[in-house]
Amino acid sequence: MKKRGLLALAAAVVAASAGSPAFAEGDPARGEKVFRKCKACHTVAQGAKHKVGPNLYGVIGRRAGAAEGYRRYSKGLKTAGFAWDAELLDRYLTSPRKMIEGGRMVFPGLKKARDRADVIAYLMRAAK
């Protein structure tokens, strides 16, 4: 993605989180525990291998369906045409296959808003 786009995205994330305290209050330490549910299929470290799902290192701000070297994306995710921000992740993690038609993430979703906010905070911290 171009730098300008990233900046606009960052601004949008800030704007979105200002109106929605759930994101701002995400607790990355608790999110690491929530992430245990994701670990069977995802790594989240620079250069780590892809598992059933793509390595989530740096996923926030990255175009959906674009982790380098991961070849099992569904068409739905590959052609989603957006870059992940906290708000989109919140929607996705609520019910992945409702958001992405034909999506391959076989995970029912995190029903609790707090779990989603915390795991998103963890993903943000993990990429620093």
Ligand code: HEC
């Ligand atoms: C059973 C395996 C599995 C579990 C459990 C799982 N995922 Fe996934 N995830 C996948 C697969 C497979 C994809 C690719 C989906 C597609 O292409 O439609 C994916 C895609 C994603 C993406 C989009 C990545 C990108 O590059 O666009 C995110 C973000 C994500 N998962 C987060 C999570 C989080 C957070 C959890 C835990 C709360 C989780 N996943 C649990 C298998 C899983």
